[in-house]
Amino acid sequence: MIGTDIQSGLSRLGIWQSMLASKGGNIFLILLLAGTAFAAVGNLLVPPESAMHVDTYTITLLGKYLSFALLAMAVDVVWGYCGILSLGHGAFFALGGYGMGMYLMRQIGDRGVYGNPDLPDFMVFLNWSELPWFWQGFDQFWFAFIMILFVPGFLAFVFGWLAFRSRVTGVYLSIMTQALTYALMLAFFRNEMGFGGNNGLTDFKELLGFDLQADSTRVGLLVCTALTLAIAYLVSQFILSSKAGRVIQAIRDSESRVRFVGYKTENYKIWLFVYSAVLAALAGALYVPQVGIINPGEFSPLNSIEIVVWVAVGGRGLLYGAILGALLVNFAKTQFTGILPEAWLFALGALFVVVTVFLPKGVVGLLSMFARLKKKPEDPDTQSGAGSDGTANSTQGVAT
Numbered sequence: 001m002i003g004t005d006i007q008s009g010l011s012r013l014g015i016w017q018s019m020l021a022s023k024g025g026n027i028f029l030i031l032l033l034a035g036t037a038f039a040a041v042g043n044l045l046v047p048p049e050s051a052m053h054v055d056t057y058t059i060t061l062l063g064k065y066l067s068f069a070l071l072a073m074a075v076d077v078v079w080g081y082c083g084i085l086s087l088g089h090g091a092f093f094a095l096g097g098y099g100m101g102m103y104l105m106r107q108i109g110d111r112g113v114y115g116n117p118d119l120p121d122f123m124v125f126l127n128w129s130e131l132p133w134f135w136q137g138f139d140q141f142w143f144a145f146i147m148i149l150f151v152p153g154f155l156a157f158v159f160g161w162l163a164f165r166s167r168v169t170g171v172y173l174s175i176m177t178q179a180l181t182y183a184l185m186l187a188f189f190r191n192e193m194g195f196g197g198n199n200g201l202t203d204f205k206e207l208l209g210f211d212l213q214a215d216s217t218r219v220g221l222l223v224c225t226a227l228t229l230a231i232a233y234l235v236s237q238f239i240l241s242s243k244a245g246r247v248i249q250a251i252r253d254s255e256s257r258v259r260f261v262g263y264k265t266e267n268y269k270i271w272l273f274v275y276s277a278v279l280a281a282l283a284g285a286l287y288v289p290q291v292g293i294i295n296p297g298e299f300s301p302l303n304s305i306e307i308v309v310w311v312a313v314g315g316r317g318l319l320y321g322a323i324l325g326a327l328l329v330n331f332a333k334t335q336f337t338g339i340l341p342e343a344w345l346f347a348l349g350a351l352f353v354v355v356t357v358f359l360p361k362g363v364v365g366l367l368s369m370f371a372r373l374k375k376k377p378e379d380p381d382t383q384s385g386a387g388s389d390g391t392a393n394s395t396q397g398v399a400t
Contacts, residue, residue: 025237025320029230032323036062036226040219056215060290061334063222067287069326070229072310073236074279076322079311081240082272083252085170088177089280090304091184092152096281097294098188099151101201102135103144104212104289108205121203122196132194141208148285149278156277160270167266169255178301185299200295207289218290225286232279233319239275240319248272309352315362325362 039062042054071093078084110117114124118131137143159180163173191197210217239245250258251265259265288294297303306329314325329348337344355362 072326080317096284099148315364
């Protein structure tokens, strides 16, 4: 009796069904963390002459991939679950990266080319006499971390408040997000902005006192990125399986119906957009110390479009699908840009078209289809009244 009451309570919150539906995602996450642990041990404890050794270049590459995976999941949160196709999440990613870059530049001190303890090299080169006010405080990690989250989150709040309260949707919203990131790209290219112009920020030395060139620091960044991705996945899974999450998915399916029921849909869209922007900013902050540079090219609208391709390839509306898509596409990019550098963009565009037309649920959806074909007709899952993805219609759940 008690067990029935507990199960009933979990079902009312939407958590029980989510735990069942996300079993594949949890398995994938465990494998991801196990792979990270294997790579870390292989780099630090296994001798270089061993076949099990993982070199530092691979560690850095894996860290970059996981940063992109977190970015893809941020886009999937708003696109896959709320129907907001953002073509500007590269802006939040780049802003988080610049926040981390500013902290890392302040840590250089007098070890720069010009030996100025207060001004970064590019400011000395441009004959700046003092540090701009917006660079103040970035010598402290706690302040930099707050700014990394606050600035992109505040920008997302202002943009979302103006757009969603005006009920801008569809392709018009997508164009507005792309215009936002393009405007930021043009602004950051200017030397007068105080962010290094077209060269950006680079030549970083240390993070929290740890040498960025040391193997142990590289491994630490990889582990930190993997743990951040895992925590973000679990938090996002919890949010989207709650009552608020069912409202969000109902907005995706039929916003007018949800509004008619009495929900203020713009409020849900605004806070979800802000949450997604914060995740993207975290991804950018983790990306910069691993690749060693941040420049205005990260604001490029093409980058934001590429993120959407990652999500589509992996599986829109599945958090672990977005993660898988980012890993697969970026691994393929690394391989094929060395073989066919001029044809890679055409291949990426063709991949997006093929996935959109023939695989609307991405790679994960294709694997799920094969798994369902192997099930026997008498399986309980095939006899239930749930939809093809194992969940009931979200608008019905909200209405009841």
